[in-house]
Amino acid sequence: MILLTLIASVLIASVSIYQFRNEAREYHQDRLERKENSIVEHINYILQTTTYPLTTKNVPLIFKERIHELSNIHSLEINMYDLEGNSLITSKALFELDTLQPKIKPSTLKILKSTIEKRYVEFDMINGQQYRSSYSYIKDNKFKPLFILYLPYEEDTDFYKNELRNFLIRFGQVYSIMFIIAIVLSYFLSSYITKSLKIITDKIQETNLNHQNKKIELQEGSQEINLLVESYNNMVDKLEESAVKLAQSEREQAWREMAKQVAHEIKNPLTPMRLTVQNFQRRFDENDPNVKLKLEDYSKTLIQQIDTMSAVANAFSNFASMPAQQNETLNVVTIVKLSLEIFNENYIQFSALNEEIIARFDRTQLIRVITNLVKNAIQSIPDEQENKSVFVTVFEENNNVIISVKDNGIGVSKDNQSRIFEPKFTTKSSGMGLGLAIIKNIIENYNGTITFNSELGIGTEFIVSFPITK
Incomplete structure (x- = not known):
């Protein structure tokens, strides 16, 4: 949610900046066209009312007294060039004449001649300032090119920059508040959403085959969470059944092994006991003078084997049932x-x-x-x-x-x-x-x-x- 808010703010800011700059370009383009049209109409009026013959050489004479008037009326610098790109007359002040472009660049003149509309707009950077320069042909009453009109238009973007800066400041303030609200909302929403998941996670981590596992009980939850809880509870039931079966199987196996071991350990002393009894039975003679000594040896052998069987029984008893811890x-x-x-x-x-x-x-x-x-x-x-x-x-x-x-x-x-x-x-x-x-x-x-x-x-x-x- 925070990421979406950030992305939205960046996109809106980017679109706004683009829109402001686009509006500024369209504004200056429209303004230059309006001024250019007005100046051309004014020039055509002067050409229609002049007494001088309409030739390129007479252009400086025709506009000698009128070019500054035109410049002041339309608030724009006006420059006139012959058809070869050489300067004829300009509205610039005398102290600015050193900065006057003496001749139109050949590349610009070539593009102007090749255009259908006989008009060309060029973008220049002069003294760190963006200029939108307009070149167009002025025709005589026979629609023949008379001279080239050059109007350097300075794009003053300070107004739009200030507007953009003020907008971004207000936009940043509003989105800062929205961002804080998004953080708070996302915290509570994530806490609400993950609360159920946290319970499920804790229960899963506590799940153990060696003890009884408790089922999850949730008062409310989403459909997905409820399905997950139901799956876990089913797993607990199956796990408990498996644990019971496993414990029963392990007990049975343990008793089988224990029974085998007990039987094996008991058989070990029984064999010498059986042989001793059989040997004594075959060789017993009550008239034998050493009958008491033989009986004593016989008794010791049986007692040793009985003690061995007793030790076996005690060992398995101790292992099978440890005494309670005190x-x-x-x-x-x-x-x-x-x-x-x-x-x-x-x-x-x-x-x-x-x-x-x-x-x-x-x-x-x-x-x-x-x-x-x-x-x-x-x-x-x-x-x-x-x-x-x-x-x-x-x-x-x-x-x-x-x-x-x-x-x-x-x-x-x-x-x-x-x-x-x-x-x-x-x-x-x-x-x-x-x-x-x-x-x-x-x-x-x-x-x-x-x-x-x-x-x-x-x-x-x-x-x-x-x-x-x-």
Whole structure:
């Protein structure tokens, strides 16, 4: 709207300027023609009443006493030339005769002779002033050319320039007011039009497959906006249906995978248990003097496998249903230090850049995060390796708690780095591969992140970050 106003103002101003200049040209053209016609009639009258013979040589004698009178009556300079373009007589004052054109330019004379009307208007710039000069033939009573009449007409444009300047000033004042009004109107109109679009945009940005999306409700709107809102609401319904189906499919798939993993992990201890029972059944002899010792070995084997099955059940139980968060205000530095006390390895080092970092976190889950990370770091270092090192650092950065666990173990290969947080994935010969998945779940529940940097043969560093909420 503002652009249209500006374009309209520029076009109107341009057309007005063109119109003023065109009117000025037409005015001067008409004025010169009127003066020229009057002067020619006056000259013809003098020629009819003169006693001198009508010859080109007698023209200075005929108009000697009358040319100044003609010039004063018609307020215009009058010049007369012979048919060859030489000056005969002029109404100029004596002190202006040095500026008199002594002869008509050959090019001008040629054009004048070639015209049908025997009249030619030439535009000249003399002393910085625009002149509209008229050349025409004056004929005798036998219609033969007698002499050439030259009338230099000065185009005085001051009047039109002043009129144009005054018009543009008034025009600018009016359009300045209109421009301000256009800005105000366009602001309110755009606000009214985009208000609905802003609501729709915000709703679209908030649309998420992981939670229920609200439909848009508008009291009023244009037909296009209402169609857009209707399309969005239909999309929300379809998205909700898709989310339900997807969640159901993911749950079913997750339970299938979980069932496969549980079955696999339970079968592992069942096989040695079955073999042990069958072996004991074949070789059992109550008269054997070592029967008690064999029974004890048999019992230990079964108990170990039962403990393994129990560990499997506990691991999957912990992963499947995390305990509810018991948020409490605690000193993260103290809790991390306390978590390390259960480890007997003397190469575990602890450093805290801040003596106290107060945050809200579940105490049990924080201990679980630290112990899992430190345990993984210890297990990543080969037993035969010398100069073992596990370095745990806690500090505060940008209102976030940062916990770093760094080891100098074997590292993680690039092929395995993308799968490190996947459930069931493990590079160890024992274990469920759920530890890092559980840690990631805990950290993300607190809007935090867990990342790692690893280099094969040099070591791995896990970095836990979560916001400080007091």
